[in-house]
Amino acid sequence: MLSPKRTKFRKAHKGRIHGLATRGSRLTFGTYGLKAMSAERITARQIEAARRALTRHMKRAGRVWIRIFPDVPVSTKPAEVRQGKGKGSPEFWVCRVKAGRIMFEIDGVPRDIAQRAFELAAAKLPVKTRFVARVGEEG
Template sequence: MKDRKGRIRGIKLHKPQEQIFEHILRTSQPGRLTAQQIEASRRILSKKLKKQGSYRIHVHPSISVSKKPSEVRMGKGKGAVDHFIARVKAGQILFSIQNVNASIAKTLFVKVSYKLPIQTNYFLKI
């Protein structure tokens, strides 16, 4: 099914019992994350953590984005599905890490945030 673009409004609020991991990377603005951006972030986390810590991804790209081929005239319906995205609200948790030192987690999340098109914040659960 071909989805519509839509708008991303509001703030995502989390209950304290949902945050079971120690280190959290949250968004500070709404936006769209592609599957490639989430995969690039996952590769950084898995490469650096190896077996000493565990991570969890809280977003999933489930919305299809259609695109028409180049040099095609207007009309004739919507284009074919090109890629998939995940809509994220401000304050939504993207990634969480457990069993890792705070300094390592912060440097990891800085590297991950370079791969994302939206602004993020690092939080340490106390």
């Protein structure tokens, strides 16, 4: 699973995800992409599950680019622990995804296979998504 090698700070504030994505909102590498239509935190496990669904449907043909990276630590306290005594330890990593962000791109497969692969991947993610194709592609 994806996680940073090192970070400047061990724990992060929860924060809020405001606005639309300006960076990463256009296809850069592949011909087809999966775009987030709502803002959400996506965990490293969800990214990995979506990636596996993509590559499995494509039968490992073509190429996949993951355009998001989980770099925000999420800390939780153990079950049945009283309040106070500081913040919990980091448990997993998430990526804050804004609406309009391209999360995955693929190339080297037909459109119908790409569309079905992204449907399977989208089922693993907590955001509403849209299939996007490079300008000039049929359909």
